[in-house]
Each structure stands twice: as C-alpha cells, then as structure tokens.
Amino acid sequence: MNAPVRNPLCQRARLSLPSFMQIVAGFARGDSASRLSVEVGVSTKSVNSIYQRLRRRIARERERLNPFAPLSIVARERRVRGRRPQCGETVPRLVGVRRVQHQLVCEWVNADNASQAFRILYGQIPASRSLDCWGYQGLIDLDTGRVRRLCTSPHSVASDPLHPLSLEQLSASIRGRMVASQGWPKTHLYLHLKESEWRHGYLGRDPLPDLLKLLRACPI
Known part of the structure; x- marks a missing residue:
C-alpha cells in the first residue's frame, strides 16, 4: 500500500x-x-x-499591517436601517479605512465611536481632530455604499474615485465579494x-x- x-x-x-x-x-x-x-x-x-x-x-x-485591534462581532447585533446607533452599540457595517504604504487596511468602527462616525459620514457634524486618535482616513457604510474621506494628506487614501487606493474602489471590491458569495454569514463577517x-x-x-x-x- x-x-x-x-x-x-x-x-x-x-x-x-x-x-x-x-x-x-x-x-x-x-x-x-x-x-x-x-x-x-x-x-x-x-x-x-x-x-x-x-x-x-x-x-x-x-493584521500585521492593520493598526487596529480586531473586534468580535456578535451574530445578533446588526444595524437597523433608519435608526441612529447609540454609543456602546456594535455597528458591524460601518468600516474605517487607513492607508499603510501601498495597501488599504480596514476595520469595523469601534462601537463607542459609531454614533459620532455615522454623523460625520452623513455630514451631520464636521470631521474633528478627535478622529486622529481613531487612525481612520476614511469611512465606508457597507449598507448604502456611502464613503467619506477624513484626511487629505499625500499619504492618505486617494481622492480619485478610479484610483485603486480610493475608498470608492475598495467599497466596490467589498460589495462585489458580498454579491459573489450571496451575502456574508454574520458569524464570519470579519x-x-x-x-x-x-x-x-x-x-x-x-x-x-x-x-x-x-x-x-x-x-x-
């Protein structure tokens, strides 16, 4: 044998x-x-x-490139459309993005900062310096596809929507994978x-x- x-x-x-x-x-x-x-x-x-x-x-x-600590996502926690999340709630569909050299790394926005981040994303309040401590250079809402740049320095995410290092292209890649896999199980979102x-x-x-x-x- x-x-x-x-x-x-x-x-x-x-x-x-x-x-x-x-x-x-x-x-x-x-x-x-x-x-x-x-x-x-x-x-x-x-x-x-x-x-x-x-x-x-x-x-x-x-995660070796990622400056953010991974967050555990509880399956039953989700964003309810039309309802503004409160501080302390987990909102797994809001993604923070940062450029590291020639790579884009992303992470779920910290639950404690989710409420303020959503207001910034939709223009309800201006982006403040407090975002610097989060480390995010951009925000993406995976439910609606809306993106928001938070930093305009030369080493931040690209401003050209067609550039590979832009939020628009990253959002399109993420949503494309969601469509190709017919949705993501809540237990394996990360x-x-x-x-x-x-x-x-x-x-x-x-x-x-x-x-x-x-x-x-x-x-x-």
Missing part, C-alpha cells in the same frame, strides 16, 4: 496535495465552494472548511471583510503565487 503524499501546506488535510492545490487555486480565483467541490470531487463542506482556514490565515497576515481587503490589493494581478508563499511559511 502506497503511503499518502505529505501535504506541506496543510497540517491536518486528508486530501492529496494535487487536490488541495486545486482548492487553493479555486479560492484565489474566487470560485464558489459548490462549484469547486464538483471539480475536485470532494464535498462542499470540506471545501468550505478549507476556505475558512484560508480566510483565517489571510486575516492573521493582514473574515470575509479581511478577505475582500486582501483581494483588493491584487486588482489585475494573480494572488495565487503570494497565497502559496504564505502557506509555505505558515501552513493552515
């Missing part, structure tokens, strides 16, 4: 290395788990499990957000080589 081929990219995978490589390549292309399961010949549950582990690895890598942020950095480029390099350094 032939011994199974060791998979250096996944520590607990029962799949062969070629099958696992097909799944990783499908994830890089943005294929759905159901479509990829038919192509590889494994269950959709197995593909989704590997997809989630890839998202966790990507999120952990992106992982999907970081995946969208990661994919946005590869507009027009193939992310597979860098993803394989990441898995070789830190297997899932």
Whole structure:
C-alpha cells in the first residue's frame, strides 16, 4: 500500500496535495465552494472548511499591517436601517479605512465611536481632530455604499474615485465579494471583510503565487 503524499501546506488535510492545490487555486480565483467541490470531487463542506482556514490565515497576515485591534462581532447585533446607533452599540457595517504604504487596511468602527462616525459620514457634524486618535482616513457604510474621506494628506487614501487606493474602489471590491458569495454569514463577517481587503490589493494581478508563499511559511 502506497503511503499518502505529505501535504506541506496543510497540517491536518486528508486530501492529496494535487487536490488541495486545486482548492487553493479555486479560492484565489474566487470560485464558489459548490462549484469547486464538483471539480475536485470532494464535498462542499470540506471545501468550505478549507476556505475558512484560508480566510483565517489571510486575516492573521493582514493584521500585521492593520493598526487596529480586531473586534468580535456578535451574530445578533446588526444595524437597523433608519435608526441612529447609540454609543456602546456594535455597528458591524460601518468600516474605517487607513492607508499603510501601498495597501488599504480596514476595520469595523469601534462601537463607542459609531454614533459620532455615522454623523460625520452623513455630514451631520464636521470631521474633528478627535478622529486622529481613531487612525481612520476614511469611512465606508457597507449598507448604502456611502464613503467619506477624513484626511487629505499625500499619504492618505486617494481622492480619485478610479484610483485603486480610493475608498470608492475598495467599497466596490467589498460589495462585489458580498454579491459573489450571496451575502456574508454574520458569524464570519470579519473574515470575509479581511478577505475582500486582501483581494483588493491584487486588482489585475494573480494572488495565487503570494497565497502559496504564505502557506509555505505558515501552513493552515
């Protein structure tokens, strides 16, 4: 009996290395788990499990660029349209963005600052210096697609809506992933957000080589 081929990219995978490589390549292309399961010949549950582990690895890598601490999102907490959030409530659909070198990193706005951030986003109050301590250079409302720049320095997010480092392009990338995946589960909002942020950095480029390099350094 032939011994199974060791998979250096996944520590607990029962799949062969070629099958696992097909799944990783499908994830890089943005294929759905159901479509990829038919192509590889494994269950959709197995593909989704590997997809989630890839998202966790990507999120952990992106957090090295991210100056904000990740916030845990409770599934039942959501924004109610037409109701202004109160201080202390979690509003997971409001995203703060900051430029780090040639990358855009994003994070859910802190619950304690959500009420003021929404008023700034919709022009009810002017942006104040208190935003500097948040570290945000822009705000995005994922429900409506509205964006607001908070900083106009040369090293902030781009002002040209067509520039890859603009809030408009990042918002389009995030909403595009939401449509492609037919919505995000509330329990995994953070992982999907970081995946969208990661994919946005590869507009027009193939992310597979860098993803394989990441898995070789830190297997899932």
